[in-house]
Amino acid sequence: AFHELQIKVIDTTQQVKVTEAKIEQLKRTITHAQLTNQELSGLPEGIKTYENLGRIFVAQSLEDIRSALKERTNLANDKIEKLNAALAYILDIKLNKNFLEKNLKESEDNIREMIQHRRK
Numbered sequence: 001a002f003h004e005l006q007i008k009v010i011d012t013t014q015q016v017k018v019t020e021a022k023i024e025q026l027k028r029t030i031t032h033a034q035l036t037n038q039e040l041s042g043l044p045e046g047i048k049t050y051e052n053l054g055r056i057f058v059a060q061s062l063e064d065i066r067s068a069l070k071e072r073t074n075l076a077n078d079k080i081e082k083l084n085a086a087l088a089y090i091l092d093i094k095l096n097k098n099f100l101e102k103n104l105k106e107s108e109d110n111i112r113e114m115i116q117h118r119r120k
Helices: 002-040 062-119
Strands: 049-053 056-060
């Protein structure tokens, strides 16, 4: 039972780390999109703009690029909300597991005490 709990602790810790890393990456994506939009706001209307699509650059209107950036930001915010909810769930499970571990340890201690008391 203890070994299984240790495996669950390790697995939960890894899930938390992965989730936090995903959240940080999404925050960087949001910051990048906001900075790009800020730089684009200084450009005059009608200027030729290009969007990077992999290895190529495609001519896009300024408004299309801005809407794509806004969509990227909204999508990242939605993913962050979902990941935060998942993280809260994982942490809740971890707290519950800690509670169960404590109860298990107390029960084992009580059994040991009873056995020692009967031996006397």
